[in-house]
Amino acid sequence: MNNSQLDATSSIQAYFSHSYRSEDREVNLPFWELFSKEGFFFTIDPKSDTFIIPQLERLMRYSDCFIAVVTRRSKEFTKIDNITLSKPQTIMTYSPYIAFENFLAELAAKPRLLFVEHGLDSNVFGTDECVHTFRRNFFDKDKDNFEKIVHNFANQVRTHVSYNKQLDRSAYTRKAGILLQESQDPSGYSSELINRIKGTLRVGGYSSKIIPPQINNGLQEFIRQLDDLELIVIDVCDAYTTADALAVIHAKAIPCIRIAKFNSNNSLDMSKSQGLLKDYFIENDIPIITWKDDVEELITNLLLYLRKFQQELTPLDTLEKGNKYFKSAGRKPAKIFISNPGSLNPLALELVQELQTSNIQYFQYQSNSSIEVGRKWEEVLEQELRESNIFVALVNEDYHNSKYCQKELRVAFERWEKNEVTILPYLCERTRFPDLIRDHIQGQAVHALTRDRIVRTVADQIEKELLKKEDPKMKETRSEITKQSESKKKVLFLASNPSQTQQLKLDEEIRSIGEKIRASEYRDNLDLVSHFATRPDDLQQMLLVNRPTIVHFSGHGNKDGEIILMDNNRKPKSVNAAALKSLFKTLKDNVRVVILNACYSKIQANAISEVIDFVIGMNDSISDDAAIAFSASFYRAIGFGRTIQEAFDSGITAILLEGISEEDTPEILIKQGADASSTRLI
16 A cells, blocks of 8 residues: 555554653654644643553553654763762763653554654664654754654554554453462462452453463464453563563563562562563662562552553643643642532533643542542542642632532631642632632632633633743753752662561662652652662762762661661671761761661661751651651652651651551651751752
């Protein structure tokens, strides 16, 4: 079939990989105009705190092609390969997430087109057939050539789609394969557990079948069993899973939920999967759901993935929609709280959809993605009110009679008086404004407008408020941006879980912290560095190399007030309070905060607080769940520019919201002369 025989106006669904940074906004927009003109569109899913690789694999599989605009960014390196640098060096590089998505596109055999900024090694992304170089300040001069490149690529994709769509029988089958070997050992994958996994998949909308995780009856038969699958669940470390089966699954680019159960030695055997999964470890994100004995935790994590799969995607299928989305890139993040009575829910939900299109984070109690099933909704409501930056009041007569709306307004007004929130009130029907608004805040009557115009009016005002917040940042020169990058606050996460000690959820903790930092307002100002299997000598090395602002230790502690590291044989090695105090006295440099997320660590914290401004320790034993909840919420607050005290209080609140009775266990100890209530790290 010739290109001339194809429908040159048919839409092309693309997986569009790009920078989210404000300084790259004006780069994304002209490229989007070129792609939109040729019929390309893409989808976005609701924002999430969790980086879920199977969702990326699904989106890639459903896309017709992969397009990317790869921009330069500065990054501080402390080591290159295995060589530790004597002094950190800032080097221009690219986003590892764009590189990973390009890898997924190659694996899925999608047509690819990448524009890579001049100065980067374009060979990383492919050959000259699909990779082209652009110069940030010379786009207008190169535009005609880029138009031809995009036009030719559109024809190539339409040809590809016309032949391959009819061959791809597995994209929307709703069939899943469970590649787990049934075990008689009740602590392994028993028939009962496998049935629970089947039931979980069924709840998520998939029918499933059991497939042995080995190639026993020939490669052809194994491939045939995979042919109609839309999803796979497999333990990548299980003794029964063979390396050749793993290789085939990954080569076929089937979306895959990778799980791994700790063995009797509390370790994971990665020998078969390490090479295959090497490309899937990005920054601090872990591509595997790990579990030990807690089946409920495994099922909960599977449900988390499946819920993500079920979320509605928002198509950006016009130039205007794409422009709104890209203009939001790097915008100072803010959460919008929408307050409305039940009678205005249809209007509020249309506003929610508009905010989703503009990539604006929101909270509206009736929205499916706002409150998780099973949570205490009043507590969530209170927390969202306290964390919101803009409060939108959609007012009609029912607003005055709703005790919940009145409570929301009172809390918002208290924060407004402290300059903590912006209030945007709208009269959506003929009535009066509440007294708190009428006497103090300018509102707008929109009841004469159509619903579409009301939504547009409110959304435009929200956009203006967010741009006000962004303006100072947009005026930065490139040198100021570089300077800002070099002044990042570094979080050094040290973890140790020696043999012969209880297995801790250290991977889950670092993942949760990383997710909260990435979702925070000042995520670009925080750099999370992790070091596992920490030995006593590693403490000095990591402090010298990284010069962190926050030092976070996660692991075991004992009742004598010692933290437990490991020796060269992975055996427990205790470190007492005097030794840690001496360490921080000698190497404190930029350290402002030390967190000892280990049982009975208050004794250590007391000693360290004599030389470090703020130290958090535990006055008793602390569970994994409480430790993770506290840590993740603490760093989220830091990432939103809150004070040390507010971040600590946020961690305590997170423990309470999880229903864990350990809110009195963490304690903050403050060096004489320091003030946690006024100190911000960002």
